[in-house]
Amino acid sequence: MDCCRSSRRLGGTDIKVMARRPREYFKASPWELEDAEEEGVEIIVNHAPKRFVIEDGKLVGMEFEVLEWDPGARQSTVLNSVIIPCDDVILAIGQENAFPWIERDLGMEFGDWDMPVVDEATMQSTLSGVFFGGDAAWGPKNIIWAVAHGHQAAISIHNLCSDVDLNERPPQGMNLVSQKMGMSEWSYHNDYNRRRARRCRTSN
Numbered sequence: 530m531d532c533c534r535s536s537r538r539l540g541g542t543d544i545k546v547m548a549r550r551p552r553e554y555f556k557a558s559p560w561e562l563e564d565a566e567e568e569g570v571e572i573i574v575n576h577a578p579k580r581f582v583i584e585d586g587k588l589v590g591m592e593f594e595v596l597e598w599d600p601g602a603r604q605s606t607v608l609n610s611v612i613i614p615c616d617d618v619i620l621a622i623g624q625e626n627a628f629p630w631i632e633r634d635l636g637m638e639f640g641d642w643d644m645p646v647v648d649e650a651t652m653q654s655t656l657s658g659v660f661f662g663g664d665a666a667w668g669p670k671n672i673i674w675a676v677a678h679g680h681q682a683a684i685s686i687h688n689l690c691s692d693v694d695l696n697e698r699p700p701q702g703m704n705l706v707s708q709k710m711g712m713s714e715w716s717y718h719n720d721y722n723r724r725r726a727r728r729c730r731t732s733n
Contacts, residue, residue: 530561532621533570545613546572547593550602556669577605582612590614626665642668651695652682660685 662678
């Protein structure tokens with residue numbers, strides 16, 4: 530959704546999002562889809578990319594297979610294929626976790642989809658001292674969710690290094706950032722006033 534909306538704002542006049550599955554299986558949030566459509570982005574479902582169409586060394590379109598899915602959108606049938614004209618394509622097809630580099634005899638458990646088993650409160654895996662969060666722990670969602678996991682993992686790592694129980698957590702919303710005495714004078718607010726800034730320049 531970020532790609533299509535950015536393209537629209539940068540001057541694109543005919544922006545389409547092509548999706549292999551029905552809308553209810555999108556990983557994007559419903560509000561993201563609605564916001565994109567409000568900006569003039571067209572969302573086309575049940576189209577699987579097949580090939581780029583090149584003429585005289587130039588991209589002129591993309592061929593898609595039109596799909597029909599069974600209940601649950603697990604198995605598809607190809608109905609036909611279509612070529613949609615285009616002059617730019619952004620591949621935003623997502624990624625999947627892959628952990629072949631983690632040796633399976635280390636004592637770390639893996640669960641569904643071959644993803645590590647992670648404690649939801651401490652972010653620690655079943656192998657002490659190894660932490661996961663965000664997509665690597667529970668699949669795709671959003672960046673704020675992943676940042677929160679990083680925050681919780683940092684608390685756990687601090688506890689681990691301090692020989693404190695990982696389940697001992699600060700109160701929800703507590704800010705661990707400290708500020709030295711006297712530094713408050715150097716803290717800025719974001720109330721930018723062009724008129725005041727102009728007066729300051731004039732007085733100099």
